[in-house]
Amino acid sequence: MSQPSSELMIEARAVEKWYPNGFQALRGASLTVRRGEVVVIMGPSGSGKSTFIRTFNALEDFQKGSITVDGIVLSNDLRNIDAVRREVGMVFQQFNLFPHLSVLDNLTLAPVLVRRRPKAEVEKQAWALLERVGIAEQAGKYPGQLSGGQQQRVAIARALCMEPRILLFDEPTSALDPEMVREVLEVMQNLAADDITMVVVTHEVKFARHVAHRVVLMADGEVVEEAEPEVFFTNPSHQRTRRFLDQIL
Amino acid sequence: MKPLLRRLRAELFATRTDTVLSLALISLITLAAFGVLRWAFTQAQWAVIRVNSTLFAVGRYPVEQQWRLWLLTALLVAASGATWGLLRAHPRPDRSGVLWPRNDRLALVLLVLIALAVPAALGLSLAIASRWWGLTVLLILCRWLAGRFGAGLPASGQRLAALVWPALYLVGMVLISGGLGLVTVSPSEWGGLMLTLLASSFAILLCFPIGVLLALGRRSDLPLLRWGSVLYIEFIRGAPLITLLFLGQNILGFLLPGGLAPERVWRAAWVLTFFAAAYLAEAVRSGLAAVPRGQLEAARSLGLSYPKALQHVVLPQALRVALPAMVGQFISLLQDTTLLSLIGLLELLGTARTVMANPAFLGRNGEVYLTLAVLFWGCCAALGLGSRALERRLDPHAVPSAT
Ligand SMILES: Nc1ncnc2c1ncn2[C@@H]1O[C@H](COP(=O)(O)OP(=O)(O)OP(=O)(O)O)[C@@H](O)[C@H]1O
Ligand SMILES: [Mg+2]
Numbered sequence: 001m002s003q004p005s006s007e008l009m010i011e012a013r014a015v016e017k018w019y020p021n022g023f024q025a026l027r028g029a030s031l032t033v034r035r036g037e038v039v040v041i042m043g044p045s046g047s048g049k050s051t052f053i054r055t056f057n058a059l060e061d062f063q064k065g066s067i068t069v070d071g072i073v074l075s076n077d078l079r080n081i082d083a084v085r086r087e088v089g090m091v092f093q094q095f096n097l098f099p100h101l102s103v104l105d106n107l108t109l110a111p112v113l114v115r116r117r118p119k120a121e122v123e124k125q126a127w128a129l130l131e132r133v134g135i136a137e138q139a140g141k142y143p144g145q146l147s148g149g150q151q152q153r154v155a156i157a158r159a160l161c162m163e164p165r166i167l168l169f170d171e172p173t174s175a176l177d178p179e180m181v182r183e184v185l186e187v188m189q190n191l192a193a194d195d196i197t198m199v200v201v202t203h204e205v206k207f208a209r210h211v212a213h214r215v216v217l218m219a220d221g222e223v224v225e226e227a228e229p230e231v232f233f234t235n236p237s238h239q240r241t242r243r244f245l246d247q248i249l
Numbered sequence: 250m251k252p253l254l255r256r257l258r259a260e261l262f263a264t265r266t267d268t269v270l271s272l273a274l275i276s277l278i279t280l281a282a283f284g285v286l287r288w289a290f291t292q293a294q295w296a297v298i299r300v301n302s303t304l305f306a307v308g309r310y311p312v313e314q315q316w317r318l319w320l321l322t323a324l325l326v327a328a329s330g331a332t333w334g335l336l337r338a339h340p341r342p343d344r345s346g347v348l349w350p351r352n353d354r355l356a357l358v359l360l361v362l363i364a365l366a367v368p369a370a371l372g373l374s375l376a377i378a379s380r381w382w383g384l385t386v387l388l389i390l391c392r393w394l395a396g397r398f399g400a401g402l403p404a405s406g407q408r409l410a411a412l413v414w415p416a417l418y419l420v421g422m423v424l425i426s427g428g429l430g431l432v433t434v435s436p437s438e439w440g441g442l443m444l445t446l447l448a449s450s451f452a453i454l455l456c457f458p459i460g461v462l463l464a465l466g467r468r469s470d471l472p473l474l475r476w477g478s479v480l481y482i483e484f485i486r487g488a489p490l491i492t493l494l495f496l497g498q499n500i501l502g503f504l505l506p507g508g509l510a511p512e513r514v515w516r517a518a519w520v521l522t523f524f525a526a527a528y529l530a531e532a533v534r535s536g537l538a539a540v541p542r543g544q545l546e547a548a549r550s551l552g553l554s555y556p557k558a559l560q561h562v563v564l565p566q567a568l569r570v571a572l573p574a575m576v577g578q579f580i581s582l583l584q585d586t587t588l589l590s591l592i593g594l595l596e597l598l599g600t601a602r603t604v605m606a607n608p609a610f611l612g613r614n615g616e617v618y619l620t621l622a623v624l625f626w627g628c629c630a631a632l633g634l635g636s637r638a639l640e641r642r643l644d645p646h647a648v649p650s651a652t
Binding site for chain 2 (some may be wrong): 086090115159
């Protein structure tokens with residue numbers, strides 16, 4: 001496992017967020033992630049995990065606190081939002097592949113449109129990425145013709161094709177049949193060995209234990225516990241964490 | 250033969266009730282068909298159609314200028330054939346395509362039969378009939394050439410080839426109305442099927458972008474835009490087209506910038522456009538609602554701007570969902586053009602009424618209306634067939650990616 005550097009990639013301080021209906025989903029959540037680090041976020045349903053990581057690429061706005069991503073201060077300035085989204089890739093629970101585009105076009109769409117790179121060059125890179133996640137032979141198919149595990153691997157390759165410095169995963173294996181979970185986790189584990197920074201919301205304990213540098217527990221819109229995997233799973237310091245672990249282990 | 254019999258039996262005569270129902274229906278249909286055919290071949294006098302075939306086709310378009318319409322038809326036929334062949338030569342990347350599928354061969358046989366039968370039935374002169382035969386040959390030739398050699402065309406070339414259609418539309422406008430060195434033929438001399446097709450294609454082409462913008466406006470976060478769109482859509486949908494047409498004849502001249510709608514035909518075409526746009530907007534809105542939120546989020550998280558995400562991710566999916574409803578709108582739009590006869594334009598129905606008012610053809614209404622019905626049916630069937638082919642081509646086997 002590569003060791004993270006000391007450079008800060010994500011710095012979120014006391015973030016508070018209210019949804020338009022008045023519900024407060026984040027109540028002063030804080031987290032710092034260093035370059036090359038793999039951070040796993042766990043926590044009960046409704047604790048604000050998705051909301052929190054979606055603020056990192058400005059899919060959700062927030063009202064109080066501050067977030068800095070790769071040196072870019074997130075504010076309501078639209079230019080910053082575009083800059084951040086180019087640095088941060090996201091993998092969703094429901095894959096969200098574009099069903100009207102072939103697998104290859106799913107990968108090449110954004111690099112060609114956003115980074116304005118020549119199509120032929122992007123396609124070469126896309127082939128290499130599909131090779132890497134083990135589905136190069138499906139490049140001409142459409143997402144609807146693939147299994148869930150294959151779709152999620154395409155989604156990961158799609159995010160990688162933008163060459164992001166940070167990858168966010170929101171429960172990437174929760175919508176998968178058990179036998180497909182492994183193939184996706186394997187791909188993620190291989191990624192973790194690289195330099196890329198990853199923030200992963202997941203309930204896969206094995207992944208958290210073996211791949212994460214740090215595990216974080218969220219509850220009620222706050223970060224409750226933050227520890228190395230060994231400590232987190234065997235000797236957590238908070239009652240809340242213990243109760244949560246009792247439920248999932 | 251055996252499987253056919255077995256299928257007939259399974260589908261029509263499976264149970265006793267099925268048998269009774271089937272027999273009753275079959276005899277009813279036979280009786281009706283027999284009645285119509287007997288009328289058509291013994292009672293009806295088709296001279297009214299034969300004598301007026303040019304009138305039905307193009308109205309009072311000056312005879313010495315009609316070569317322009319023939320040229321336009323030839324261009325359209327050639328472009329259709331080439332497009333058809335190109336589409337067959339370029340199946341989607343995930344499908345294997347046949348150059349000559351069975352339906353295409355069937356369509357060709359039908360076209361040839363029509364090209365042989367209709368001129369004969371209309372008693373067209375040899376000169377005119379041979380032009381139709383020539384057009385048929387041109388269609389087949391272009392279809393064959395494009396199918397045979399089109400596979401080598403790269404993607405950029407295909408995109409250029411698609412541009413032929415808008416270009417052709419502009420060329421068609423010039424050919425019909427004149428200008429650029431051609432003698433001007435004023436819109437008051439246009440008529441018949443040509444006017445019907447012109448008005449409806451104009452409205453279909455322009456109502457599409459307007460309708461999409463209205464649908465987007467209706468879902469917008471900006472209150473002014475949203476309320477403006479809602480107001481427009483609900484106002485138009487609440488008013489009968491015929492009142493709007495009369496209203497348009499009276500006030501459109503003031504509303505549109507000078508020169509855009511000076512003529513009755515153009516005023517009516519604009520009213521049709523604005524009318525259809527409101528209905529189209531509702532069809533597009535239902536399509537937009539069918540695209541999961543995650544699609545926009547995924548596009549945005551990849552760094553696409555909102556307009557780019559709409560253009561490349563959301564709209565292609567929404568429009569595919571809305572396609573059947575949109576084509577339904579186009580078909581009713583085509584039929585709504587008959588209302589133009591009420592404001593004094595000589596499109597198909599208007600032409601028919603002038604013909605029937607001619608004492609020489611007194612009492613020949615049945616023949617005329619049947620012809621009209623068949624013509625409209627033909628146009629609508631073509632629209633429907635085209636849309637279904639498009640739907641099949643765009644269908645990504647969309648099992649939604651959400652489980
Ligand atoms: N658009 C919204 N409007 C109002 N409330 C919302 C909205 N989205 C989420 N919430 C609420 O905010 C809280 C946090 O939601 P979030 O999706 O971040 O939780 P989560 O930790 O990801 O849960 P899960 O494990 O179920 O995915 C929940 O109580 C949820 O009901
Ligand atoms: Mg969640």
